[in-house]
Amino acid sequence: MGKIEIDELRCKGCGLCTIACPQKLLSLSEKINNLGYTPAEISDPSRCTGCALCAEICPDVAILAFKNKTVAHK
Amino acid sequence: MQQVFKRPVSLKDVQTHFCPGCHHGTIHRLVAEAMDEFGVQQRTIGVASVGCSVFLYGYFDIDVVEAPHGRAPAVATGVKRARPDSFVFTYQGDGDLAAIGTAEIIHAANRGEDITVIFVNNTTYGMTGGQMAPTTLVGQKTSTSPYGRNQAKDGAPIRMAELLTQLEGVAFAARVAVNNPRNLLDAKKQIKRAFRYQVEGKGFSFIEALSACPTNWGMNPIAANERVGGEMADYFKLGVYKDTAEF
Ligand SMILES: Cc1ncc(C[n+]2csc(CCOP(=O)(O)OP(=O)(O)O)c2C)c(N)n1
Ligand code: SF4
Ligand code: SF4
Ligand code: SF4
Ligand SMILES: [Mg+2]
Numbered sequence: 001m002g003k004i005e006i007d008e009l010r011c012k013g014c015g016l017c018t019i020a021c022p023q024k025l026l027s028l029s030e031k032i033n034n035l036g037y038t039p040a041e042i043s044d045p046s047r048c049t050g051c052a053l054c055a056e057i058c059p060d061v062a063i064l065a066f067k068n069k070t071v072a073h074k
Numbered sequence: 075m076q077q078v079f080k081r082p083v084s085l086k087d088v089q090t091h092f093c094p095g096c097h098h099g100t101i102h103r104l105v106a107e108a109m110d111e112f113g114v115q116q117r118t119i120g121v122a123s124v125g126c127s128v129f130l131y132g133y134f135d136i137d138v139v140e141a142p143h144g145r146a147p148a149v150a151t152g153v154k155r156a157r158p159d160s161f162v163f164t165y166q167g168d169g170d171l172a173a174i175g176t177a178e179i180i181h182a183a184n185r186g187e188d189i190t191v192i193f194v195n196n197t198t199y200g201m202t203g204g205q206m207a208p209t210t211l212v213g214q215k216t217s218t219s220p221y222g223r224n225q226a227k228d229g230a231p232i233r234m235a236e237l238l239t240q241l242e243g244v245a246f247a248a249r250v251a252v253n254n255p256r257n258l259l260d261a262k263k264q265i266k267r268a269f270r271y272q273v274e275g276k277g278f279s280f281i282e283a284l285s286a287c288p289t290n291w292g293m294n295p296i297a298a299n300e301r302v303g304g305e306m307a308d309y310f311k312l313g314v315y316k317d318t319a320e321f
Contacts, residue, residue, distance in 0.1 A: 003075055014095035014288075014295035020255055037094065053255045055079035059099030060090065065079035 001068035002050020006040055010062040013037035017054035017063060023047050026054055082106035084115045086135050095295020097285035097302070098127055100252040101194055104262050105165070106134060108269045114161040121150040123175070125167035126200045126287075144175020147182035150189045161272060163190040168209040169199040172232050176208075179238070183278055186243030190272050190279045192265070193234060195310065196287040204290030208232045211309060216290070231309060235282040239315040245277035247316040251284040253302040257312065264314065276319045284310055 011033065017040050018026045025048060029041040040062075042048065050067030081087060085106035092099045109115050115136055122130035124143035131138035141149040146164035154162040171179050171193050179191065198216055199205040206219040209231050213222040223231075235249040246268055250261035261283060268279035284306050288298035 001075070002078075010089060012094035016095060016295060016299055019296060019299075035089075050075070050078055052079040056255060056258055057100070057252075059092065059094075059096055059103075061081050061085065061099070061103055063079070064077065064081075066075040067078045068075050 002048040003045065003066040004042060004048060004050075004054060005064045005066075006042070007062045007064075008033050008039040009035075010060050011037060011039035012060055012062075013039055014059065015040070016057045016059065020053045020057040022051060022053065023049065082110045084109040084118075084135055086133055088133065090133060091129065092126065093289045095286060095288045095298055096126070097196070097252050097283070098194060100258070101192065101283050101285060102127075102133055104252070104258075104265050105163070105192055107262065108266045109134075109136070109161075111266055112161075112269050112273050114269070114273065117159060118161040118163070119153050119157070121146045121153065121162065121164040123164065123166040123170040124201075125170050127165050127167060127194065128201070130165055144170050144173070145178050146170070146175065147178045147187070147189070147191060151182055151185070151187045154187060154189050158188075161269075163192060163272075165192045166194065167200065168193070168195045168197065168207045169202075169205070172208040172234055179234075180241070183238045183280065184241045184243045186245070186277050188272055188275060188277055190268050191281070193280065193282045194285045195234070195282055196285040197231070197306065198287055198290050200287045200290055204287070209234075211305060233310060235280065235310075235315050238280055243278055244280060244316055245318045246271045246279040247282075248280070248314040249282040249284065249310060249312050251302050251307060251312055253284070253286070253299050257303070260312075267317075270321065271319060274319070274321065282310070284312075
């Protein structure tokens, strides 16, 4: 179980997070932000694992990642 | 839920001027994370170079000296010798370090100054419009090599990590990339190791980070990112070249 927050004003629409996400949940949206870029968006947030790879790859620190760390199933 | 990724404290919460997909932003963040990890922010003095990373003082929440083009290792030598308790690093592009600043880097490294050098190799002079650098790949078209770099006339690209490894004064040298999660996590590890050398007074540490310059390569960010892991990493092999400490 995970969650990300994309800062749409900081995102420059480079698309690197879209290729880093193992779940292929990210894509660039149609809307245009104040810098003229099309920010990334998440399609199915419930499938996010909170792996944070999208946040790691982002050159603009535009993504924050969260994870539910209570699950410990054997 | 627990936050598993956050902005490093040493990195100011501001928008950068870097182009979309430019790896300078990623490399800045990894350097800031290493600073946080070792708790050196308050005693760090960064030495900025000339190039797209010239605004170091605007992005890191630390003290920064701005060096003339190529002279960062000489300036850092002075800073570290005058203030031995400070943590001193330079952040330099390939035009800066491998062209105009060749003398300064070689002699600072050879003297084994107790500093850390972050060398960002994007195979071009990014800031000034994409001229050929000593690191430009053979055949690569730039604004000053419109038919591609010609090895017979221009020489072969210089591999700085390998070159510096030969110097006795160098304690640690590695080449890293941030183009995919695997390389990025390794880059994080090596940057921290380079920092540790200085924190423990073990001598000169050098990181060469391969970096995308989508704008001057005339590529979109994803294609530029792929080039880093492709023809760039084929010639500039990733890895740890020298690691002299026991830790
Ligand atoms: C003494 C001097 N000569 C030339 C310049 C022009 N100049 C500015 S940046 C630069 C090259 C920067 O390239 P690099 O170090 O590779 O940094 P990048 O922008 O690619 O990160 C040059 C030649 C200058 N500012 N000062
Ligand atoms: S945290 Fe992992 S799974 Fe979730 S969007 Fe980012 S890369 Fe995809
Ligand atoms: S990597 Fe960052 S800047 Fe690039 S599209 Fe994704 S969120 Fe935006
Ligand atoms: S010109 Fe190149 S190096 Fe400079 S900010 Fe743009 S992409 Fe980065
Ligand atoms: Mg450069």
